[in-house]
Every structure is written in structure tokens, then in C-alpha cells.
Amino acid sequence: MILLIGPRLDRPSAIGDEGRARAASLGVAAVVTVVVTLAAGLTSGLLDAVQLAGLGGGLVAAGTALLDRESLDGLAVGHFCFMPGGLLCLGGVAAATLVGGPGGFLLALGSTLAALGLASAWANVTHDTTVRAMKQGWAGVFLPFVAGVVLSIVAAFALLLWEFGVAPGVPSLSTLLFLLAFTASAVCLSLMRLPLAHLLAVPREELAQRRAQWRDTARVFVAACLAGWFLVGVLELVGATTGLYRTPGLALLLGVLSTVWVRLPAFLVGVGAVLVALLAALARRATAGNADWLAGPALGMLALFAIPFPILVLLLSGRGGAAGLAGAAFVAALILVAGMLFMLCYSAGPLAVQVGVLPDRAGSLSLASAGLLVAGIGAAALRVPGPVVFACVAGSMVVWDVGEFGLGLTVELGHRPDTRRLELLHGVAAVGLAVGAVVLATGLAVLFGRVGPQGPVLSAVVLAVAGVLALLGPIRG
Amino acid sequence: MNPTARWTAGLIAAAVLATVGAAAGYASLLLAAVVPLLYLTYGVLSTADADVALRAHREIEPATAPPGQEVTVTLTVENAGSDPLPDVRVADAVPESLGVIDGSPRGGTALEPGETLWAEYSVVAKRGEHEFGAPRARVRSFGAGAAADRAVEASGERRLHCRLDASAPPIEQQGDRFAGGMPTDSPGQGLEFHSTRPYRRDDPASRIDWRHYAKRDELTTVNYRERRASSVVLVVDARPASRVVAGPARPTAVELAAYAATHALEDLLGAGHEVGVAVVGADGPDDAGLHWLAPGSGRDRRARARDLLAAATEATAGENAADPDAQAARIATLAPPRAQLVLFSPLLDDWPVETVETWGVRDYSRVVLSPDVLTHNTVTGQFESVRRHTRLANCQAAGARAVDWSRATPLYAVLEAAFAADARGALTGGSS
Numbered sequence: 001m002i003l004l005i006g007p008r009l010d011r012p013s014a015i016g017d018e019g020r021a022r023a024a025s026l027g028v029a030a031v032v033t034v035v036v037t038l039a040a041g042l043t044s045g046l047l048d049a050v051q052l053a054g055l056g057g058g059l060v061a062a063g064t065a066l067l068d069r070e071s072l073d074g075l076a077v078g079h080f081c082f083m084p085g086g087l088l089c090l091g092g093v094a095a096a097t098l099v100g101g102p103g104g105f106l107l108a109l110g111s112t113l114a115a116l117g118l119a120s121a122w123a124n125v126t127h128d129t130t131v132r133a134m135k136q137g138w139a140g141v142f143l144p145f146v147a148g149v150v151l152s153i154v155a156a157f158a159l160l161l162w163e164f165g166v167a168p169g170v171p172s173l174s175t176l177l178f179l180l181a182f183t184a185s186a187v188c189l190s191l192m193r194l195p196l197a198h199l200l201a202v203p204r205e206e207l208a209q210r211r212a213q214w215r216d217t218a219r220v221f222v223a224a225c226l227a228g229w230f231l232v233g234v235l236e237l238v239g240a241t242t243g244l245y246r247t248p249g250l251a252l253l254l255g256v257l258s259t260v261w262v263r264l265p266a267f268l269v270g271v272g273a274v275l276v277a278l279l280a281a282l283a284r285r286a287t288a289g290n291a292d293w294l295a296g297p298a299l300g301m302l303a304l305f306a307i308p309f310p311i312l313v314l315l316l317s318g319r320g321g322a323a324g325l326a327g328a329a330f331v332a333a334l335i336l337v338a339g340m341l342f343m344l345c346y347s348a349g350p351l352a353v354q355v356g357v358l359p360d361r362a363g364s365l366s367l368a369s370a371g372l373l374v375a376g377i378g379a380a381a382l383r384v385p386g387p388v389v390f391a392c393v394a395g396s397m398v399v400w401d402v403g404e405f406g407l408g409l410t411v412e413l414g415h416r417p418d419t420r421r422l423e424l425l426h427g428v429a430a431v432g433l434a435v436g437a438v439v440l441a442t443g444l445a446v447l448f449g450r451v452g453p454q455g456p457v458l459s460a461v462v463l464a465v466a467g468v469l470a471l472l473g474p475i476r477g
Numbered sequence: 478m479n480p481t482a483r484w485t486a487g488l489i490a491a492a493v494l495a496t497v498g499a500a501a502g503y504a505s506l507l508l509a510a511v512v513p514l515l516y517l518t519y520g521v522l523s524t525a526d527a528d529v530a531l532r533a534h535r536e537i538e539p540a541t542a543p544p545g546q547e548v549t550v551t552l553t554v555e556n557a558g559s560d561p562l563p564d565v566r567v568a569d570a571v572p573e574s575l576g577v578i579d580g581s582p583r584g585g586t587a588l589e590p591g592e593t594l595w596a597e598y599s600v601v602a603k604r605g606e607h608e609f610g611a612p613r614a615r616v617r618s619f620g621a622g623a624a625a626d627r628a629v630e631a632s633g634e635r636r637l638h639c640r641l642d643a644s645a646p647p648i649e650q651q652g653d654r655f656a657g658g659m660p661t662d663s664p665g666q667g668l669e670f671h672s673t674r675p676y677r678r679d680d681p682a683s684r685i686d687w688r689h690y691a692k693r694d695e696l697t698t699v700n701y702r703e704r705r706a707s708s709v710v711l712v713v714d715a716r717p718a719s720r721v722v723a724g725p726a727r728p729t730a731v732e733l734a735a736y737a738a739t740h741a742l743e744d745l746l747g748a749g750h751e752v753g754v755a756v757v758g759a760d761g762p763d764d765a766g767l768h769w770l771a772p773g774s775g776r777d778r779r780a781r782a783r784d785l786l787a788a789a790t791e792a793t794a795g796e797n798a799a800d801p802d803a804q805a806a807r808i809a810t811l812a813p814p815r816a817q818l819v820l821f822s823p824l825l826d827d828w829p830v831e832t833v834e835t836w837g838v839r840d841y842s843r844v845v846l847s848p849d850v851l852t853h854n855t856v857t858g859q860f861e862s863v864r865r866h867t868r869l870a871n872c873q874a875a876g877a878r879a880v881d882w883s884r885a886t887p888l889y890a891v892l893e894a895a896f897a898a899d900a901r902g903a904l905t906g907g908s909s
Contacts (some may be wrong), residue, residue: 233764260707366486369486376506376509377506379496380503380505381501389505389506390505390512391515393490393494393509393512394512397512398517400487401487412568413566413568413579416580419585419586421586421587422586425563426564426620433519436515437512440511440515441508441509444502444508445505461901
């Protein structure tokens with residue numbers, strides 16, 4: 001599987017590469033899956049929803065594989081596949097449910113799982129990969145909340161500083177001292193964070209000494225300002241300075257010092273210094289080669305909104321919704337909730353592997369096979385023709401059969417030997433058996449249809465199946 | 478015969494379909510339960526016979542190799558029966574001490590009667606005798622419902638012999654040309670033209686310059702560059718710091734050094750020189766803990782030198798091992814004057830450089846031949862490689878001829894660089 005633009009999915013270490021043991025097996029499984037899901041979609045009338053869900057499943061798998069990469073481009077493309085793919089899945093399943101009810105839900109869900117499992121098998125997605133993708137996805141979903149909280153706090157602090165430090169209602173010395181303490185702290189912080197050794201032609205040792213001096217001076221100054229702010233503030237509160245502030249010369253001086261034009265530059269210097277320090281710290285972390293913690297969530301958030309938001313706004317505006325700021329906020333909230341819902345569903349996968357419900361190495365194939373089985377149940381619920389239901393179940397068996405066979409080949413022989421002939425021969429056997437099983441089941445359906453309606457015949461079939469199941473266990477030992 | 482446990486999932490699928498079909502009243506789902514049951518039944522009824530006619534043959538090329546040489550092993554398995562085999566998987570029993578560096582000792586395919594499965598792979602030779610076991614074969618039924626295992630006795634070669642004196646063909650063919658007799662600046666017997674002089678009564682007729690006689694009617698004698706025997710001491714650095722490998726299943730630097738020393742020994746003795754051997758870094762019988770064999774020649778000396786070099790690869794030195802500096806000083810006192818000292822070391826620390834400088838004080842001609850055992854695809858490997866090259870340069874600066882034996886370079890070319898070009902300096906006793 002190769003993306004036309006962006007990083008390759010089929011890295012040399014990935015299973016399913018050309019000449020690798022599982023390639024032919026997965027090829028057979030992929031063809032069978034596509035044929036069966038398309039047939040189910042066509043006969044049920046839910047082809048668009050099934051295609052949407054299947055496409056989403058494939059994108060989620062590609063995103064999961066790419067989110068395991070260390071490079072920034074892999075991370076970026078991974079996020080832009082992962083989140084939009086997840087939302088596509090949800091959209092497809094929701095559309096199928098709205099149109100087809102529970103049957104449609106199962107059919108679309110099964111198609112999604114089949115596409116997700118099969119694509120994951122191609123891309124060599126393992127439990128560790130899904131855990132990493134899960135963390136990245138949750139980080140992307142939570143970042144808007146975190147960013148909102150942080151921005152709110154910053155805005156509140158800036159507002160308070162503005163109200164009481166920059167533009168106080170009455171002339172005040174304590175607010176000026178507090179503003180100076182803030183500005184001095186911010187400037188000191190930015191001087192500590194900025195890469196001055198690179199920006200200035202100063203030796204490192206000398207710079208370190210200077211920094212230590214600046215830090216000590218700033219500490220003393222800030223401590224003095226804060227102490228003054230506290231003392232003068234208390235005195236101002238109890239009214240002890242009222243008389244003093246009314247002294248003509250001092251009143252004029254305090255009036256000048258309390259104007260916006262005097263205090264605004266100090267405030268702007270402080271804010272600028274904080275921003276510079278923040279940028280310097282982020283740039284230092286980003287260029288240290290470990291940008292996942294920062295770039296991952298940011299890209300995840302971007303991917304969550306960048307593509308789905310304009311599409312949803314366009315779709316809803318065409319129907320008279322999503323007008324104005326309220327509409328945009330509604331769409332954003334909808335995307336956020338959908339993202340969380342998708343992440344909840346996705347997290348079930350790694351959790352299932354963790355508790356042992358799904359196998360690790362064969363987890364992708366199990367998912368694909370189970371997906372087709374679920375799609376078969378959905379097709380039966382939608383009352384599609386019997387052969388299509390049988391084909392879905394037979395497809396599930398073929399996917400499991402050839403996939404597990406190819407996986408066994410990889411385990412026993414490794415990647416290097418050429419096993420294409422062996423895999424194709426087994427694929428022919430598996431598909432042949434599936435066709436025979438579908439023909440047999442269809443024949444039985446026709447026979448039962450002629451013998452009579454559901455009642456006694458159904459009971460007989462139930463008894464027969466239960467009997468066979470009970471017998472097969474002991475026979476297999 | 479073992480039925481594979483692949484269809485447990487089918488059992489679960491059938492149970493789910495039957496339960497949902499019965500509960501929801503979907504007849505098609507009930508009938509769909511037949512599909513996994515059919516797979517399950519097929520799996521149960523499948524059989525695989527382990528007693529199929531398989532014929533295996535193994536070729537090891539070359540079967541006798543020096544340490545570090547890549548050896549190609551080819552395993553062929555033929556379906557000697559009359560029935561086709563839908564699924565045959567074979568794994569050769571590679572000795573645990575050897576590591577596969579290329580290809581795969583495993584293979585799998587469907588075999589028609591008379592058809593053959595090939596598995597070709599490469600291993601790196603390590604000193605010792607390595608015996609290959611019987612390949613294992615797994616035969617599966619059509620559809621892989623059942624599997625059976627068996628061992629297949631392989632005809633052909635079973636052992637890989639890895640010896641220090643395993644001569645690669647270029648060495649045997651050209652050894653004397655590269656590291657053989659040491660020509661000097663003195664005129665006399667030899668092969669290479671040096672000068673002419675007036676004929677003397679005892680000069681052999683074969684050395685008379687007949688062309689000159691035809692032109693000038695004077696008898697003159699041709700002088701050739703004289704070739705003399707010299708004393709060479711081969712010093713193998715077997716200290717713990719040198720017992721490192723370039724990668725998994727590869728020979729140690731000491732093995733490579735001993736291999737190169739063995740070939741140098743053969744060539745030098747063959748050219749008539751006196752050769753001695755010293756092993757540094759192992760607990761030897763000498764007072765300084767040195768393994769020492771004084772320079773000499775002859776069949777017996779050759780055998781003893783070979784044994785000493787072979788023992789160097791297995792040498793151990795504990796915490797209380799003798800000081801390598803003392804051993805190096807001991808070599809300087811034991812070696813004959815004007816002998817050539819050849820140090821085989823991977824140059825992974827500064828000891829060889831210091832040793833070469835110490836020997837230079839006594840005016841010995843010195844050669845350092847360094848096998849490269851560092852990896853170059855990691856940052857630390859590249860860093861070490863830079864340090865090693867610096868040490869090579871330092872050896873050169875100390876007056877020694879330093880020769881880098883990279884893995885891609887054949888040994889005979891390395892020995893040529895180490896001895897032939899330095900020969901004149903060796904015999905004149907000066908440093909090159």
C-alpha cells in the first residue's frame with residue numbers, strides 16, 4: 001500500500017512488502033473483502049455508506065501506521081489520515097444506521113472493521129502501534145480543551161494586569177511596583193531562555209557568568225518590587241497613604257506614573273518577553289529532535305478541524321444550518337464530540353488486545369474476519385438475498401484462512417523466502433472451498449424454501465447445527 | 478499427523494451465527510452457519526503424511542574457509558515420490574555458532590513429483606569445525622488442515638572447517654610474489670636488474686650480458702638486486718580489548734589477526750625468511766606472560782608457529798594478566814637486531830601506537846596490519862572509526878608502515894602492501 005503523496009507505508013520492515021511471505025495471502029484476502037462488501041452494499045442499497053465507512057477504516061489504519069513514525073512528515077500525514085478517517089467511519093456508520101436501521105449499522109460497522117483490519121495487516125500495525133496512535137489521537141482531541149483553559153487563564157491574568165497594573169482607576173504606587181515585578185521577571189525569563197550564545201558573539205563561559213549576574217540582580221529587584229507592592233498595597237488599602245498621595249509634587253508624579261502611556265510600554269515589554277521566552281523554549285524542544293509531544297497533539301487538533309470543519313459547514317449551510325458564529329461553534333462542538341466518540345471506539349481495540357480478547361500479531365486479521373462476519377449479520381438483518389449473506393460469512397472465513405496461513409508462513413519461514421506460489425495455491429483452495437460452501441448453503445436455502453416455511457424447518461436446522469458443533473469438539477480432541 | 482488448530486475461529490463463528498440466527502429468526506444466518514462448519518469439517522478430515530519421499534542435498538562452498546570468509550550453503554529438497562506435495566516447508570539445521578548473514582536457510586513451496594526446493598544462504602566462517610544437522614521438513618495437506626514434521630537426512634557436505642591456514646586461492650597462487658624474498662639495494666643474485674660491471678673469472682655464464690659483448694666486444698656481467706633472508710617477528714595483539722567482533726556471529730579481531738599472521742607466516746617461510754611469533758595479552762609461559770617463538774625456519778618451526786597462532790584465538794587473560802607493556806618490552810629484547818616486527822592489531826586503543834613508538838627507539842623496522850572490526854552505520858561506530866584512523870596515522874608518524882585491512886579488501890592485497898613495498902627498508906634496517 002503506497003500513498004501517492006507523503007511517506008511510504010510499505011517500508012522494508014513492514015510485512016506485506018513485495019516478495020515477503022504474506023503479500024500474496026493478503027492480496028487474496030483484500031480482493032475477497034472488497035468483492036463481498038461491495039456486493040453487500042449494492043444489494044442492501046447502502047453502497048455509499050458502506051464505501052464511506054470502508055474508506056474511513058482504511059484511512060484510520062494508514063494513519064495508525066504512520067503515527068508510529070518518528071519523522072514530522074509521517075506524523076503530519078498520519079494525523080491527517082487518522083482523525084478525518086475516523087470521522088468518515090462515524091459518518092458512514094451513522095448514515096447507514098439512519099437509512100437501514102440496526103442492519104445498516106451492522107453492515108457499515110462490519111465493513112469498517114474489515115477495511116481497518118485488512119489495511120492494518122498490510123501496514124504491519126501491531127499493538128504497540130495502536131497504543132501510540134491512541135495516545136496521539138487523544139492528545140489531539142484534548143488539546144483544544146487544554147488550550148482553551150490555558151488561554152482563559154492567560155487572558156484573565158492579562159486582564160487583571162491591565163485593569164490594576166496598566167490602567168488603574170486611581171493613582172497607585174503599589175500597582176506600578178507589581179507591574180515592574182512582572183516585567184522584570186518576564187525579561188529575566190526570556191534572557192535565560194534565549195539562545196544568546198548563538199545570537200551574540202560572546203563566549204559561553206562569559207555568557208554564563210553574565211546570566212548568573214542578571215539572575216541575581218533580577219531576583220533582588222523582583223523581590224524588592226513584590227515586597228514594596230505588598231507593603232504599599234496594604235498601606236493603600238488601609239488608607240494610610242491618602243494624605244501622602246495628595247502632596248502636590250507627589251500627586252503630580254503619581255498621576256503621571258499611573259497614566260497608560262507610561263505603564264503601557266512596561267506592560268508590552270513584559271508580555272513580549274514572555275512570548276519570546278515561550279517561543280524560545282518551544283523552538284528548543286522542537287529542534288531537539290523530539291517534537292512528538294508538541295507537534296503530535298497540535299497536528300492532531302489541526303487534523304480534527306482542518307478538513308471536517310469546512311466540509312461540515314458547507315454541508316450544513318446548504319441546508320440552512322451553521323450560520324454565523326453560533327453555527328460555527330455548533331459545528332466545532334459536533335466535531336469535537338465526534339472525535340471523542342471515535343477515540344472511545346478506537347481505544348477499544350488496544351484494550352481488547354491488552355485484556356487478551358484479540359490476539360496481538362493476528363489482531364488485524366481477526367478484526368477483518370470479524371468485520372465481514374458482522375457485515376454478514378447486518379446483511380441478513382437487511383433481508384438481502386441469502387447468497388450475499390453466505391458470501392459475507394464465506395469471505396470472513398477466507399480472510400481468516402489465508403491471512404492466518406500467510407502469518408504462519410512468516411512465523412515459520414521469515415520474510416526472505418519466496419512463497420508466492422505456496423500462498424496462491426492455498427488461496428485458490430480457500431476460495432474454492434468458500435465458493436463450494438456458498439453453493440451448498442444456497443442449495444439448502446432453496447431446498448428449505450420449497451419444503452415449507454420457517455417453523456419446523458428452522459428448528460431442524462438449529463438442531464442440526466448444534467449437533468454438528470457438539471460433535472466437532474470431541475472429534476478434534 | 479497433527480490437525481492444525483486454525484479453525485477454532487470457525488467454531489466460534491458458527492456458534493455466533495447459529496445463536497443470532499435462531500434468536501432473531503433469520504433463516505439465512507442459520508444456514509450461513511453451514512459455511513464455517515464446512516471449513517471446520519474440512520480441517521478435521523484433513524490428513525498429512527510425514528512419511529513422504531523427500532530427498533535433500535547440501536553443498537557448502539567453500540567447505541574449508543578462513544575466519545571471516547563468507548561461505549555459501551545451498552540446500553536442495555526434491556520430491557522423490559510420485560504424488561504432488563501441496564505444502565512443503567524446510568529449515569536447514571545451521572550450527573548455533575554460525576550466523577546467517579544473507580539469504581535464508583528456510584524455504585517453502587508446493588512440489589510436483591521430481592520438483593526441487595532451493596534454499597541458499599551465507600554464513601560467516603568462525604574458527605573451528607561446525608557440523609550441520611539434518612534439515613527439518615514440515616508437510617501440510619491441501620488447504621493446510623493438517624501438518625506433519627520430520628527430519629530429512631541430507632547428502633553432500635555436513636561440516637564447515639574453518640582454519641587459520643585455510644589458504645584462499647590468490648595467496649597460494651601469488652604468495653611469493655607479494656611477501657616473499659626481500660630484495661635489497663646491494664647488487665648480486667636475484668631477479669630484478671640492478672647494474673652491470675666488468676666480467677670476472679668466476680661469474681656464471683648466465684649473467685654475462687651477451688648483447689653488450691656483441692656491440693662492444695667486451696664481457697660484462699649483469700648485477701641483479703640481491704635477495705636476502707631476513708628475520709620477521711609476527712606479533713598478534715590478543716589483549717581483551719581486541720577480542721571484539723564486528724557483529725553477531727562474526728570472528729573476533731584476534732581471529733582475523735591470527736588468520737593474517739598465519740598467511741604472512743606461510744608466505745615468509747616459503748620465501749626463505751626466518752619467522753618468529755609472539756602473542757601479547759594472553760597468559761603465556763614466558764616470565765612476562767608472553768607466548769614467544771624465536772625466529773627460525775623449517776617445517777617444525779612452521780608447525781609450532783601455526784599452533785601458537787591458533788592458540789592465540791582461544792587465549793584468555795584474567796584480571797591478573799601480565800602487563801602488555803612489559804610483554805612489548807620483552808619482545809624488543811628477544812627479537813634479533815634489525816628484525817622486522819609486524820604487529821597485527823585492530824587498534825581499538827592507544828597501546829599499539831605506544832608500542833610501535835617504543836620499538837622504534839630500538840630501531841626496529843615496524844609494520845602494523847590492522848583488521849577493521851568496527852561498524853560504520855552507527856554514530857559511535859563512526860566515532861571509533863575516526864579514532865582508529867587517527868591511530869593508524871600516528872603509527873605511520875612513528876615510522877611504522879600502517880596498513881588498514883578493511884573488510885572489503887582481500888588479504889593477499891593487504892599482505893602485499895604490508896611487506897613488498899616495505900621490503901627494502903626492512904633489510905636496510907631503517908624505518909620507512
